[in-house]
Amino acid sequence: GLVNTKEMFAKAVKGGYAIPAYNFNNMEQLQAIIMACVETKSPVILQVSKGARDYANMNILRNMARGATEYAKELGCEIPIVLHLDHGDSFETCKECIDNGFSSVMIDGSHFPYDENVALTKKVVEYAHQFGVTVEGELGVLAGIEDEVSSAVSHYTQPSEVIDFVSKTGVDSLAISIGTSHGANKFTPEQCTRNAEGILIPPPLRFDILEEIExxxxxxxxxLHGSSSVPMEYVNMINEYGGKLKDSVGIPEEQLRLASKSAVCKINIDSDARLAMTAMVRKVFAEKPGEFDPRKYLGPARAELKKMYMHKNIDVLGSAGQA
Ligand code: G3H
Ligand code: 13P
Ligand code: NA
Ligand code: ZN
Structure with missing residues (x-):
């Protein structure tokens, strides 16, 4: 069955690795996540955003996640699996997910004034903990768009607030802002430098703030939210086969590897999966224009996704072998 994040996080913090939190909204993504995590023996957090719920339906998603636990067993390894609400926007949204069997929720009150964030987060924690559901809160605002919320620049988490926030709310984990952001364009070209090949090099994450928080x-x-690396190979593949992605830049893997060794124990990745799927679908469409069976392009996309997730677990997060 599904588990909450309690034990998983305690082990990850101690062991110096991070649990992958992968977003899903369709079958091929979910299959690829489970195949990759079983094969690498990694615990995993399956996350569902509000957008995913609107797209795929709550009942379908929660039953897919349940199916995923049985599928993992069938593949030969009972890995710990969490079903988590990503960026919960209200008490009602969180309650609905808790009532529908989610084992973890995020209440994202980061865009509210501090006291409102505390009050809202505390209310969700009080409800969730009655059912053994763990809660993620957030302090600091990421640049870019989080569902309906948007901010042009990052508002880094203030280390001076974290003790008060955690003790007043009772949250089980805390999302922070240290320079990551959502999507495939995490930094403007102006924020970056260019290397000899003209590739955009982003400014480093604020590890000094992370250290103060720790x-x-x-x-x-x-x-850490917004932790896709936006691999150049996928961006190039998309553009080679008719796409138009410009100035795409993500978080270098080296920095995520470093973060994983710290108290960062959950790393959110969605955009890289979107890029991998889109790149492979475009490739198949370009190379086999006569193909019209969705399994013939979603199948290769799923295989590429699995490869990408395995790479994250093994080479970036260090979660492989920890299930
Ligand atoms: O927080 C952002 C995640 O990538 C989810 O995105 O709201 O488009 O599903 P979404
Ligand atoms: P990316 O857009 O960097 O994949 O971040 C995903 C995320 O934070 C989901 O909550
Ligand atoms: Na860690
Ligand atoms: Zn996020």
């Missing part, structure tokens, strides 16, 4: 909350589970 000092205030020793051993407390920290979460």
């Amino acid at each position: 000092k205030k909350l020793p051993g407390f589970p920290i979460v």
